[in-house]
Amino acid sequence: MLRVETGLTAPEVAERIATGRVNDVPARSSRSVGEIIRANLFTRINAIIGVLLIMILAVGPIQDALFGGVIIANTLIGVIQELRAKRTLDRLAIVGAARPVVRRDGHAVEVAASDIVLDDLVELGAGDRIVVDGVVAEAEHLEVDESLLTGEADPVVKRPGDPVLSGSFVVSGAGAFTATRVGREAYAAKLAEEASRFTLVDSQLRNGINTILRVVTWMIIPTGLALVATQLLVNRDDLPEAVRRMVGGLVPMVPEGLVLLTSVAFAVGVIRLGRRDTLVQELPAIEGLARVNVVALDKTGTLTDAEMTVAEIRELRPDAPVAGVLGALAAADERPNASIRALAAAYPRPPQWTVGERAPFSSARRWSGASSPSRQTRSGRRAASWGACCASPYRPACWRRPPRSRRT
Numbered sequence: 001m002l003r004v005e006t007g008l009t010a011p012e013v014a015e016r017i018a019t020g021r022v023n024d025v026p027a028r029s030s031r032s033v034g035e036i037i038r039a040n041l042f043t044r045i046n047a048i049i050g051v052l053l054i055m056i057l058a059v060g061p062i063q064d065a066l067f068g069g070v071i072i073a074n075t076l077i078g079v080i081q082e083l084r085a086k087r088t089l090d091r092l093a094i095v096g097a098a099r100p101v102v103r104r105d106g107h108a109v110e111v112a113a114s115d116i117v118l119d120d121l122v123e124l125g126a127g128d129r130i131v132v133d134g135v136v137a138e139a140e141h142l143e144v145d146e147s148l149l150t151g152e153a154d155p156v157v158k159r160p161g162d163p164v165l166s167g168s169f170v171v172s173g174a175g176a177f178t179a180t181r182v183g184r185e186a187y188a189a190k191l192a193e194e195a196s197r198f199t200l201v202d203s204q205l206r207n208g209i210n211t212i213l214r215v216v217t218w219m220i221i222p223t224g225l226a227l228v229a230t231q232l233l234v235n236r237d238d239l240p241e242a243v244r245r246m247v248g249g250l251v252p253m254v255p256e257g258l259v260l261l262t263s264v265a266f267a268v269g270v271i272r273l274g275r276r277d278t279l280v281q282e283l284p285a286i287e288g289l290a291r292v293n294v295v296a297l298d299k300t301g302t303l304t305d306a307e308m309t310v311a312e313i314r315e316l317r318p319d320a321p322v323a324g325v326l327g328a329l330a331a332a333d334e335r336p337n338a339s340i341r342a343l344a345a346a347y348p349r350p351p352q353w354t355v356g357e358r359a360p361f362s363s364a365r366r367w368s369g370a371s372s373p374s375r376q377t378r379s380g381r382r383a384a385s386w387g388a389c390c391a392s393p394y395r396p397a398c399w400r401r402p403p404r405s406r407r408t
Contacts, residue, residue, distance in 0.1 A: 007103030007121035016117040023116040023132055023182040036086065040078035044213045045259050046071045048220065052254075056247045059240035064247075070256040077263045078283060081270055085281040098129045103176065120179045125335025126360060129169045131188075133181035136162045141173035141360050149187070173360045174335050203284030205262055209255070216253055224250055308338045310346040328353035329370050337361060340368075 008016075016022060031039070053068040098113050103121040113131040116122065121137060124130070136142065136158045143155040146168040155171045158164060164177050167188035183189065227249050231242035266283035273280055273289075280286065315322050324347075331349035333340045340361070353372055361368035 006106035008117070008119060009105055012119075013104060013117055016119070021118040021182065023114055023179075023186070031082070031086065033083065033086070036082045037079055040075050040082070043074070044210060044217070045074065045254070045256065048213065048217060048254050049256060052247050052251060055243055059243045064244060067251050067256065070260055073260055074263050077267050081267065081283055082281065085279055088279055098131050100128065100131055116179055116182060118179055118182050121176050122179060124170050124175045124177065126170055126172050126174070126337055130164050130166050130177075132166050132179045132186050134164055134177035134179045136160050136164060136175055136177045139173065139175035142170065142175040143172045144168050145171045203287050205287055206284050209259060209262065212255055212258075216255070220250055220253060223253070308342040310342050323347045324350045324353050328355055328372060329358075329368070331355070332358050332370050333360070333368075
C-alpha cells in the first residue's frame with residue numbers, strides 16, 4: 001500500500017489535546033462505585049429502619065438500636081457483590097480494549113483508543129475495529145463490515161473519500177482514514193450513551209418485598225402516632241420513654257428478617273456460581289437463573305491462544321516451489337493475520353522472489369493472493385510468473401502456474 005500521508009506532527013497532537021479535541025469517552029463496563037453504594041444504601045427497607053434507628057439513638061439507650069444492624073448487613077452484601085463484579089468487568093474491558101495504530105510524524109505508533117485526536121491518521125488492517133468516525137484517505141482492497149450499524153451482513157468496499165463510522169470493523173484489505181469525529185461526537189459513542197442506562201433485573205421476590213414495604217410504610221405512620229399518643233396518656237411527662245415504646249412496637253412490623261434472609265440466600269447462590277467460574281453482576285440475577293429451563297448459547301469464537309503454526313503442506317505437484325511462494329506471499333502482507341504470520345515463521349522469503357500485485361485475505365472470498373513479476377534466468381529463458389493463494393486456516397495452500405512465456 002502506497003503511503004501518501006505522514007499524519008499529524010507532535011505539536012499538532014499536543015495542540016488538539018490542549019483544546020479537548022481528543023477521543024476521551026470513558027469506557028464504562030459497569031456502574032460506578034458511587035452509584036453502587038447509593039443503589040444499595042438508599043433502599044426502602046433502609047429508609048424505614050433508618051428513621052426508627054435515629055429515633056432510638058436520640059432517646060437512648062444505644063443497646064436498643066441493635067436492630068440497625070440489618071441496614072449494615074443488607075448494604076454490605078449488595079455492595080461487596082457488585083464491587084467484585086465491577087472489578088472483574090473492568091479487567092475484561094481493559095483486556096479487550098482496541099489498540100489502534102496511528103501515523104504521526106511519518107511513523108506508525110500504537111496508542112490507546114482514548115489517545116486518538118481529531119485529524120489523526122489511523123491505519124487499518126484486516127480485523128481492526130474502527131473506534132472513531134472518519135474519511136478514508138488510503139485504501140487497498142479495503143472492505144468494512146457495517147452490520148452492527150446497518151444490519152447488512154455484506155462487507156462494503158471503501159475507497160479514498162468514503163466515510164467510515166465507529167462501531168464497524170475491517171474484514172479485508174488495508175488502508176488509513178482521517179478522524180473527523182472523536183469523543184462523544186462519534187457515532188458509536190452516541191449509541192453507547194443511549195444504551196448504557198442501567199436497569200434493574202426483573203425480580204419477583206424483590207417486587208413482592210417492595211410491595212410489602214410500601215404497605216408497611218403507610219401503616220407505620222398512623223400506628224406510630226397512635227402509640228406515642230397512648231404512651232403519653234400513661235406517662236405524661238416521659239416523652240423519651242414513649243418514643244422507645246413506640247419504636248419497640250413498630251420494629252416488629254418491618255419484615256427485616258425476610259429481607260436479610262433473601263439477601264443471604266442470594267449471596268450463597270453467588271458464591272456457589274463463583275466456584276463454577278460464573279460472574280453475577282446483581283444479586284436478583286440468581287432468581288432469574290433459577291426460573292430458566294433451557295439455556296441456548298451461540299458460540300462464535302474460541303477462547304484459545306490466537307497463535308497458529310504450520311503443521312503440514314500437501315504439494316499437488318512435486319516440482320512446484322511451494323515454500324518460496326508461501327514465503328513471498330507472507331512477507332508481502334503488511335498487516336498479516338494469524339495464518340500469514342505462521343507461514344512467515346515457517347517459510348522465510350527467498351531473496352530471488354519479489355511481489356508485484358497482491359489481493360488481501362477476505363473471509364467472503366476465502367483466499368488471498370499475490371503475483372511475482374517475470375525475471376531473466378541464466379539460461380536466457382524468461383521465468384514464468386507465479387501466483388499463489390492462501391486459503392482460510394481450514395483449507396490447504398495452493399499454487400498455480402501461468403502458461404510458459406516464449407523464449408527471448
